[in-house]
Amino acid sequence: MSSRRNFNPWAFILPGAIAGGVVLGVPVVQALWTSLHRLRLYRLHDQVFVGLENYGRLLQDPLFHLSIRSTVVFTVGCTVLSVLAGLMVAAIMSTRGIRGTVMARFFMAFYLVPFVTTQVVVGMLGRLYVWEPEYGLVNYLLNLIAVDGPAWLISRDTAMLATVITNSWRLAPLAILIFYAALATVPEELIESAEVDGAGGLRTFTAIKLPLIRYHIGFVTLIQLTSAFREFDTVFALTGGGPGRATNVLSLLVYNEGISAANLGMANAIAFTMLIIVGILSLVYMRLARLDKVGD
Amino acid sequence: MTEVAGRWGERSGLAVRYLFLIIWLLVSVLPVVVLVMASLKDTALFQSIPQVLSLTGFTLENYERSFRQGNYLFFLRNSMIISFSALFVVLVTCVPMAYGITKLISARARGTLVFMVLSTRFLPYVVLALPMYLFFARIGLSGTLVGVVLAHLAMQMPFIVWLMLGFFAGIPREVEEAAVIDGCSPFEVFWRINIPMVLPGLNAAAILAFIISYNEFLFAFFLAGYNAQPLTVGITRFIGGADVGAQYGVIAAYGSLIILPIILFALVVNRYIVSGLTQGAVKG
Numbered sequence: 020m021s022s023r024r025n026f027n028p029w030a031f032i033l034p035g036a037i038a039g040g041v042v043l044g045v046p047v048v049q050a051l052w053t054s055l056h057r058l059r060l061y062r063l064h065d066q067v068f069v070g071l072e073n074y075g076r077l078l079q080d081p082l083f084h085l086s087i088r089s090t091v092v093f094t095v096g097c098t099v100l101s102v103l104a105g106l107m108v109a110a111i112m113s114t115r116g117i118r119g120t121v122m123a124r125f126f127m128a129f130y131l132v133p134f135v136t137t138q139v140v141v142g143m144l145g146r147l148y149v150w151e152p153e154y155g156l157v158n159y160l161l162n163l164i165a166v167d168g169p170a171w172l173i174s175r176d177t178a179m180l181a182t183v184i185t186n187s188w189r190l191a192p193l194a195i196l197i198f199y200a201a202l203a204t205v206p207e208e209l210i211e212s213a214e215v216d217g218a219g220g221l222r223t224f225t226a227i228k229l230p231l232i233r234y235h236i237g238f239v240t241l242i243q244l245t246s247a248f249r250e251f252d253t254v255f256a257l258t259g260g261g262p263g264r265a266t267n268v269l270s271l272l273v274y275n276e277g278i279s280a281a282n283l284g285m286a287n288a289i290a291f292t293m294l295i296i297v298g299i300l301s302l303v304y305m306r307l308a309r310l311d312k313v314g315d
Numbered sequence: 316m317t318e319v320a321g322r323w324g325e326r327s328g329l330a331v332r333y334l335f336l337i338i339w340l341l342v343s344v345l346p347v348v349v350l351v352m353a354s355l356k357d358t359a360l361f362q363s364i365p366q367v368l369s370l371t372g373f374t375l376e377n378y379e380r381s382f383r384q385g386n387y388l389f390f391l392r393n394s395m396i397i398s399f400s401a402l403f404v405v406l407v408t409c410v411p412m413a414y415g416i417t418k419l420i421s422a423r424a425r426g427t428l429v430f431m432v433l434s435t436r437f438l439p440y441v442v443l444a445l446p447m448y449l450f451f452a453r454i455g456l457s458g459t460l461v462g463v464v465l466a467h468l469a470m471q472m473p474f475i476v477w478l479m480l481g482f483f484a485g486i487p488r489e490v491e492e493a494a495v496i497d498g499c500s501p502f503e504v505f506w507r508i509n510i511p512m513v514l515p516g517l518n519a520a521a522i523l524a525f526i527i528s529y530n531e532f533l534f535a536f537f538l539a540g541y542n543a544q545p546l547t548v549g550i551t552r553f554i555g556g557a558d559v560g561a562q563y564g565v566i567a568a569y570g571s572l573i574i575l576p577i578i579l580f581a582l583v584v585n586r587y588i589v590s591g592l593t594q595g596a597v598k599g
Contacts, residue, residue, distance in 0.1 A: 026501040028418040032428070035412025035476070038404075042443075042469035043435050049446035063452060108339050111332050126336050128585045132343050135581040135588075137530040139547045140570040143554070144350045147563055154361040156349055188342070193592060200593040220328070241437075249439035252532040256551070270533075273441040278537075283449065290442040301437045305430075 054288035060281035073288035086272040093268050096183035097247035105194020113202040134192035142256025145185045178265045186253050194239050201235040241304045354567035377568035385569050390549030398528040401467035405524050413479030436473035443469050444537040458540025466534035471524050481594045482516030519591030522584050546573045
């Protein structure tokens with residue numbers, strides 16, 4: 020096209036691409052490079068190449084295994100809980116008589132509150148006012164129905180559950196919002212014809228609406244998986260990885276190993292392992308959903 | 316008969332649904348309400364939930380101490396410097412980049428770039444924060460605001476480029492071609508034609524970027540020296556400090572001072588947050 024001969028899109032792309040290459044590329048390469056060395060935090064000049072030794076030691080480290088387990092439980096727990104909660108709330112918000120009303124807008128505005136609440140404050144708030152065994156909100160409510168609540172964050176058996184619920188609280192709004200918007204695209208005629216055929220609300224939802232928004236469910240699942248997988252702030256402020264190591268997810272292990280234990284080589288090996296895990300996760304997903312077509 | 320029953324069923328169903336939505340509303344906001352109410356009470360010790368939520372015994376002492384001992388304004392200043400600088404850097408690099416990508420003629424090049432943006436979107440943040448700590452120590456940026464802002468650019472870039480890709484893709488090609496025929500330069504086409512048309516999307520991206528930066532803790536925790544620390548790091552220092560000890564009311568006040576401004580802001584600009592978060596995820 021002759022009118023476009025002066026226009027080169029790369030002039031717009033390059034500044035961002037270079038900046039991105041530096042701020043994203045350099046750390047990733049640095050992580051890989053450092054993971055192949057023995058390097059202590061306060062002796063940065065003393066770097067010894069050790070090849071894959073850090074990875075080898077990592078694979079045999081029981082703390083790493085424990086962290087992997089915590090991370091899987093935490094990540095899957097948060098994803099399942101937030102996606103289910105999101106589906107449920109969005110489904111009810113989308114029913115006739117509620118969708119599109121002033122009340123729906125009012126509810127949605129406040130449903131977003133957890134999403135914008137600072138994670139470290141969520142963690143502290145959780146520790147001091149929600150999960151606190153004697154005076155906390157949860158055990159107070161449980162007491163009202165004559166249930167003696169556990170010592171949530173102090174007990175090894177319940178700390179992970181409380182941590183998962185806390186983080187899901189923060190993740191759920193995104194799921195609600197996307198599912199609510201997705202459900203709006205389901206043609207009204209489809210729902211009506213299902214109802215004419217005698218399908219109830221629940222049946223219409225599972226048989227008609229759910230299959231139509233399956234792409235969005237997959238997309239939200241991926242977002243929640245990856246954001247729970249990399250979560251640091253909330254867990255750090257809520258439990259600090261404890262009690263013992265019950266909630267010591269990989270992000271926190273990187274911090275323990277790199278900053279607290281000053282073992283940068285090992286910490287970077289853990290970090291790079293996380294990168295590989297998340298890379299595989301999103302590659303598999305993108306193959307399945309052709310997500311890279313979004314934005315075309 | 317069946318019609319009446321049906322309508323009654325529908326109406327009682329509506330009440331049940333509203334009840335559910337109200338319970339979820341409480342789940343969403345009650346923890347925050349408890350924190351704010353606790354911050355307004357004289358709580359050297361814990362109080363029970365009814366005491367915290369009661370409408371008596373208000374005091375502003377916890378807030379006074381947050382300002383005085385907790386150095387709130389100092390950390391707020393750092394938070395604002397970080398959030399606004401990050402926002403500026405992010406917009407200046409990401410918006411033209413997204414625009415350029417949508418204008419690439421080669422579908423292959425476009426696909427590759429979109430793929431790269433997308434695949435970096437899910438990077439675990441510690442993978443960036445830890446090596447950055449090392450890298451900045453080597454090039455003399457360790458502890459500085461510049462380092463934190465660069466880290467925020469890394470954190471935001473994939474999300475914001477992806478968001479803007481969707482908004483730019485929604486602009487009809489004809490509008491732009493008319494401008495080119497009228498003799499506009501490529502930059503004018505971008506600045507005078509496209510930017511005004513994506514303004515709502517741009518607002519959404521800017522608001523989300525600001526909120527994410529304001530709330531961010533990990534990068535600041537790893538990278539910021541004392542003089543560069545934002546509120547999120549400030550509160551953890553404050554709580555760790557021996558002088559405050561177990562004074563929960565002060566912690567509640569400090570926490571409220573961090574979250575209330577951003578929650579109020581989010582409620583005001585709710586419309587943009589909704590459009591930003593649903594963009595790309597939902598088409599049609």
